[in-house]
Amino acid sequence: MAESWVNSGERTGGSDLHLELSGPGSKRAALARALRDAVRSGRLAPGTRLPPYRSLAADLGVARNTVADAYAELVAEGWLTARQGSGTRVAERTRPPRTAVRPKGPTTNATRAPDRKPPPRRRPHPRPSARVHDLRQGTPDVSAFPRAAWLASYRRALQQAPNEVFGPGDPAGRPELREALAEYLARARGVRTEPDRIVVCSGFAHALRLLFGGGGSGGPGRGTGTSTTGTGTGTGTGTGTGTGTGTARPVLRGPLAVESYGLPFHRELLAAEGVRTVPLPIDEHGARVDRLTRERAVLLTPAHQFPTGGPLHPERRAAVVDWARARGGVVLEDDYDGEFRYDRKPVGALQSLDPERVILIGSVSKSLSPAVRLGWMVLPERYVGDGLAAKGEREAWASVLDQLALADLIGSGSYDRHVRRMRQRYRARRDRLVAALAERAPHIEVSGVAAGLHAVLRLPPGTERSAVKAATWQGVALDGLAEFRHPDATDGPDATDGPDGPGGTDGPGGPNTDMPARDGLVVGYATPSEHAYAAALDALCGALPPADAQVPPQHLNLSVITEQLNDGA
Secondary structure, three states, rough: OOOEEEOOOOOOOOOOEEEEEEEOOOHHHHHHHHHHHHHHHHHOOOOOOOOOOOHHHHHOOOOOOHHHHHHHHHHHHHOEEEEEEOOEEEEOOOOOOOOOOOOOOOOOOOOOOOOOOOOOOOOOOOOOOOEEEEEEOOOOOHOOHHHHHHHHHHHHHHHHOHHHHHOOOOOOOOOOHHHHHHHHHHHOOOOOHHHHHHEEOOOOHHHHHHHHHHEEEOOEEEEEEEEEOOOOOOEEEEEEEEEOOOOOOOOOOOEEEEEOOOOOOHHHHHHHOOOEEEOOOOOEEEEEEHHOOOOEEEEEOOOOOOOOOOOHHHHHHHHHHHHHHOOOEEEEOOOOOOOOOOOOOOOOHHHOOOOOOOOEEEOOOOOOOOOOOOOEOOOOOOHHHHHHHHHOOOOOOHHHHHHHHHHHHHHHHHHHHHHHHHHHHHHHHHHHHHHHHHHHOOOOOOOOEEOOOEEEEOOOOOOOHHHHHHHHHHOOOEEEEEHHHHOOOOOOOOHHOOOOOOOOOOOOOOOOOOOOOOOOEEEEEOOOOHHHHHHHHHHHHEEEEOOOOOHHHHHHHHHHHHHHHHHHH
């Protein structure tokens, strides 16, 4: 099986790098082949600095001389250059040709926000006061936003911006940002794309609306809409002006298969667009993609299943792409926190397996802030035209100046440095959470902590509702695991009714592995500021049920559980 690593910049100040070592021959030959392919395909752009021997060797688990010999071979072949004090870089070679896929002819103006009944609103948690500990998932530490670097990038973007920037925006997004994203996603996430296949949007929810709702209604007037970036909480408002008539057709249609655990807001948004969602069971290897049947598309979180944690098994990654090819379907990849991983080798983007069958959607909601309303869709060629038609003739959602600032932030290396810094901070917070639970609540099982910004705490049966209530009394805002379960999800039939192979009787999962409904808490450890984190952990541990609070669900009595919690706190 191929080996991969992306973390080589972690200890060196260099850039993240995604490589897969596979094929016959020695480790040196495999490494040289992987680097050569990355340069040839354009994933590693001319001038890109490679990690030093020591750090890349440590990441890949090979000898330092193996990396040195591979670098020397590629320098001799002209793929790389090496200078004293400058490190090893990709040589300034001819860039691979890029195929333009911009659609010809007029597009339908659909920039006005949807003039339709909004999706049903769930009763939100009370917004935390200054004394409440916010441990909800979905939001980074906003106090760590790189203000100085963002300001410097914004100033440079304004100083260097051509006059056309201040006119109507291109619905595809600024070319500077799309080029920066193509380079970054290829280098850090293994994505195979060109700038012309990237469409900038305002976040994950906006991408779903564009793909399944056609971007909204046409016609003159103004409208407002709500958009959430990526997987998590938080809302923003955008306005747009439309001058055309008619309605852009949806890029995709349902039914859409989704994981049985996921963000309710996304399901509600899709329901408002008339899209039926079909839950796929999950187990320790991720979604049971062998249960896919007649759906037209499937929405997955393959790098880190939300919210239960864990990557999609490699065999299932291949199987879902095979399903899409055989059915003429498409896979939607929610790459919501792909940059944050700690104890395992990072998982490259599923999109790299077949760029014509996978739509990758990402944003800066987790890496920077949900206040920066910028995301992207990496589209197969056949969907680019319809995707742009859904956005309309002018950019009405994503600030053009913010796009230029983000392009500069990525190009200057400041984005990489910020991600590495936050990766180290979030790992330290994760470790403190696990240590606190091991000391004060050793009976609570913690999962999903190898990556991401949240953990799942498995509770004794029948205690989830009372634990959420107890947390509220302790001033802790968090979510119960049941809130993320699809309303139509079941514990699933015996897996032997599926085909052999991935997720079937002979593949990962095997029979009777579907994850049943469980009691648990989804705890986000990224949101609190550094000075407030210790108090938040203390309040959380005080809200957890004691080890003997195991009550069968059919006998659940909140008053009894409350007394147990008070006795055990």
